[in-house]
Amino acid sequence: MANCRPIVLSDDHVARVAAAEGPLHDPRWRMLEDADLDRLAQRLTQDRPRPIPVFAYGSLIWNPGFAVGARRRATAIGWHRSFSISLDHFRGTPERPGLMLALASGGSCEGLVLEIAEGSEAESLRAILRRELVAHELSANACWIEVETRRGREPALTFYADPVGTQRAELTVAEQARRLARAAGAAGSGAEYLLRTVRGLAEHGIHDDYIWTLQKLVAEEIEAGADGESGIAGPAGRPRA
Numbered sequence: 001m002a003n004c005r006p007i008v009l010s011d012d013h014v015a016r017v018a019a020a021e022g023p024l025h026d027p028r029w030r031m032l033e034d035a036d037l038d039r040l041a042q043r044l045t046q047d048r049p050r051p052i053p054v055f056a057y058g059s060l061i062w063n064p065g066f067a068v069g070a071r072r073r074a075t076a077i078g079w080h081r082s083f084s085i086s087l088d089h090f091r092g093t094p095e096r097p098g099l100m101l102a103l104a105s106g107g108s109c110e111g112l113v114l115e116i117a118e119g120s121e122a123e124s125l126r127a128i129l130r131r132e133l134v135a136h137e138l139s140a141n142a143c144w145i146e147v148e149t150r151r152g153r154e155p156a157l158t159f160y161a162d163p164v165g166t167q168r169a170e171l172t173v174a175e176q177a178r179r180l181a182r183a184a185g186a187a188g189s190g191a192e193y194l195l196r197t198v199r200g201l202a203e204h205g206i207h208d209d210y211i212w213t214l215q216k217l218v219a220e221e222i223e224a225g226a227d228g229e230s231g232i233a234g235p236a237g238r239p240r241a
Contacts, residue, residue: 004207007198009215013222014192016233020184022093029135034126036136041125044142044157051118054128055147055156057081057111058101059193062200065131066124069117073110073204074147079161080107081210083176086169090187096231098183098190099169099176101197102160103145110206113149113156132159140164173210177217182231191218 025031032040045052051069054060055076085100092098103109116124133139141163147156160166171179183190198215201208222232 004202005212005216007195007202007212007215009191009195009198009219011195013219014189014195016222017181017184017189017191018231018233019189020093020096020186020231022185023089024186025134026089026137029137031135032130032133032139036139037126037129038122040129040133040139040142041122044144045121045125048144048157049155051115052121052125053113053115053147053154053156055111055145055158056114057103057109057158058197060114061112061204062196064114066114066127067117067120069115071112071114072149072151073206074113074149074156076103076109076111076156076158077146077148077153078105078107079103079109079145081109081208083180083214084168084170085160085163086167087183087185088167090185091190091193092183092185096182096184097179098185099171099179100160100166101193102163102166103158105162110208111201112204112206113147113154137165141166173214174217177214177221180214181218181221184231191222194218 055074082102082104083099084102084104087098087100088094133141141160143161144155145158145161146153180190180194194215198211201211225232
């Protein structure tokens with residue numbers, strides 16, 4: 001980590017983002033039931049490697065939510081991180097929309113391969129797919145990509161690589177920072193998600209210039225107090241009008 005820039009975004013910044021109430025999921029979605037998840041898991045993993053490798057590049061790094069048997073550094077070939085999915089639920093509301101991290105075509109992205117612990121496949125796949133895909137409308141957002149590890153090139157299952165069926169937000173990094181600094185919803189704030197992600201990457205010795213630039217800009221947006229807009233508290237902790 002000697003060449004890694006410092007993490008500027010902090011718990012204090014996150015605490016200054018006002019909470020917001022809103023839906024956890026899009027109310028129009030048809031949620032995936034256990035039988036749907038099992039069929040999807042079968043289709044995705046049939047004739048695929050065991051243990052099942054999952055490429056983590058965001059929240060799965062710091063909160064996998066399934067039984068991990070082993071983990072190793074990996075680089076996704078031909079993909080890069082991008083806060084490109086617009087959220088009016090979960091970590092956003094219609095009044096304070098958020099952004100979700102995805103993979104976009106081009107470049108490279110360093111993360112982790114998390115192997116699903118042998119013997120836990122059925123339970124773990126249900127947990128992963130329920131969390132990541134949520135609903136029938138999002139069920140196409142799982143695919144296998146090529147990653148580079150110490151073993152060489154290998155396939156790994158990942159989520160939201162060039163996402164489909166989602167509301168996209170093509171924003172500059174500065175615009176992403178402005179939105180993430182204000183976003184909040186039923187699952188928490190955009191700033192919290194970004195901070196946990198950058199800390200998770202740093203813990204594993206992974207540096208992504210894009211993420212480090214974004215967290216610095218979000219910290220600056222929060223410190224600026226939103227220029228009179230709602231959603232960010234002033235230095236004394238009082239929300240600005």
